[in-house]
Amino acid sequence: MSIPLIDLAKLTHASKDIRQTEISALDKACREIGFFYLVNTGISTELMTALMTQAKRFFALPQEDKKAIDIKSCVNHRGYGSIGEEQLDEVGHSDWKETFDMALDLPSDHPLAAKYPTMYGPNQNPSDPQTVEVLQEYYVQAFEVAQKLLTAMATALKLEEDFFTRCFKDHVTVLRMIHYPPRPSQDHDNGAGAHTDYGCVTLLLQDHIGGLQVKNRNEEWVDATPIKDALVVNIGDLMQRWTNDEYVSTAHRVRASQEDVHRYSFPFFVEPDYETEVACVPSCMAADKPAKYEPILSGDWIQSRFDATYAYREGK
Numbered sequence: 434m435s436i437p438l439i440d441l442a443k444l445t446h447a448s449k450d451i452r453q454t455e456i457s458a459l460d461k462a463c464r465e466i467g468f469f470y471l472v473n474t475g476i477s478t479e480l481m482t483a484l485m486t487q488a489k490r491f492f493a494l495p496q497e498d499k500k501a502i503d504i505k506s507c508v509n510h511r512g513y514g515s516i517g518e519e520q521l522d523e524v525g526h527s528d529w530k531e532t533f534d535m536a537l538d539l540p541s542d543h544p545l546a547a548k549y550p551t552m553y554g555p556n557q558n559p560s561d562p563q564t565v566e567v568l569q570e571y572y573v574q575a576f577e578v579a580q581k582l583l584t585a586m587a588t589a590l591k592l593e594e595d596f597f598t599r600c601f602k603d604h605v606t607v608l609r610m611i612h613y614p615p616r617p618s619q620d621h622d623n624g625a626g627a628h629t630d631y632g633c634v635t636l637l638l639q640d641h642i643g644g645l646q647v648k649n650r651n652e653e654w655v656d657a658t659p660i661k662d663a664l665v666v667n668i669g670d671l672m673q674r675w676t677n678d679e680y681v682s683t684a685h686r687v688r689a690s691q692e693d694v695h696r697y698s699f700p701f702f703v704e705p706d707y708e709t710e711v712a713c714v715p716s717c718m719a720a721d722k723p724a725k726y727e728p729i730l731s732g733d734w735i736q737s738r739f740d741a742t743y744a745y746r747e748g749k
Contacts, residue, residue: 436647436657437462439666441578442473444585460589467668467683468647470660471636474578476571478662481638484571484610487564488697492531492612502557504534508550510739511535512557516614528625529689533559533610535568537603545603549707551739552605552732572608575636575701579606582634582666583703590676591716597633600705605735607704613644613696616689625687630669631738632704633731637665642696648684657685671704671734674726677717707732 439462443455462469491499502512514532538556539546546554558565583597590596613625627648639645645657645665657665673682687698709731713724 436466436468436470436655436665438470438472438660438663440473441471441475441581445581456585456589459585463586463589463668463680465681466647466649467673467681468657468685469666471578471582471664471666472660472662474662474664476574476578476662476664480567480571480574481662483567484638484699485640485697487561487567488533488610488612488699489695490561491533491559491564491610492697498560499531502533502559504532504557507557509536509546509552509554511555529616530611530613530625530687532612534607535572535609536605536607545707549732551736552707553603568608568610571699572606572701575608576606576703578664579634579636579701579703582636586634586680590679590714592714596714597705600709600731603706605704605707605732607702609700609702611698611700613687613689613698615692615694627684627686629682629684630667630700630702631671631735632669632702633672633675634669634703635667636701636703637667638699638701639665640697642694644688644696645698646686646688648686654686669702670738671711671731674729674734675711675714677713677722677725679717704735705731 437458439459440455443451444459446452446455459469499513500515504510504512504514506512511534514534516529516531535556535558537553539553541554543553580598580601584594587594587596587598637645639659641659643656643659646654647657649655667685668680668682670682672680707730710728711731711734712728713726718724
């Protein structure tokens with residue numbers, strides 16, 4: 434399996450023929466692999482570089498400074514996560530990484546924060562305003578890319594163009610910074626355990642180090658080798674459910690960095706409004722192919738996956 438390359442500029446091209454050819458390639462990638470590289474996103478190299486710089490600066494802070502915005506003290510799961518906090522592979526080792534999560538920054542008295550306090554509310558931000566500015570700018574631009582991609586997916590599935598995008602008015606999309614430091618021992622090489630993402634789609638910016646691997650249909654791990662300025666996109670469990678398993682959510686993992694090597698990556702987890710009812714889309718069911726899943730609220734699904742991944746959230 435080779436991971437295909439999709440051109441966002443072609444997905445949004447003025448020429449219907451060029452647009453449709455690329456949409457067909459996108460549809461094939463979503464059905465057969467669930468992973469693809471996305472190029473010509475419109476996100477500048479300068480912004481990507483700035484994000485990398487700010488991540489290195491943030492994760493180099495003293496531990497007590499990072500713990501001042503500890504994710505465990507935040508009911509809506511925002512802020513800093515220490516090494517070993519997350520275990521994506523439920524039967525393996527804890528992940529060897531530290532993280533920072535942010536999403537829409539809503540005041541604590543916002544109606545949605547009051548109704549769904551574990552999913553909405555204020556961010557816990559780094560103390561450096563420049564870091565916050567870069568994070569917010571990247572969040573806005575990555576969200577624009579996601580909306581264009583979801584529009585193309587809707588077209589590929591023979592749905593109304595805004596079938597997915599209209600579900601993102603008060604979305605719970607999360608931008609994460611990840612630092613994979615070198616492991617202090619070589620008892621295993623887990624950076625992030627084998628897992629599928631539980632949201633809609635994920636847009637990943639990774640550095641040049643590499644380490645991301647995707648499981649192909651032969652149960653073999655294939656390297657997702659970094660391509661400069663490209664995002665790696667994968668289908669999440671929620672989209673697979675939405676499309677009645679037509680679009681596939683594929684397992685992936687991250688191998689731990691080599692000695693003295695630090696890796697940084699930036700997944701953008703695209704997740705719709707909490708109250709979005711996720712039921713089988715019309716074009717993915719037929720008399721001989723009924724819906725496999727009961728309808729579920731997007732937020733309820735994502736909440737259940739959070740709670741299974743983070744030990745500290747049990748009982749919340």
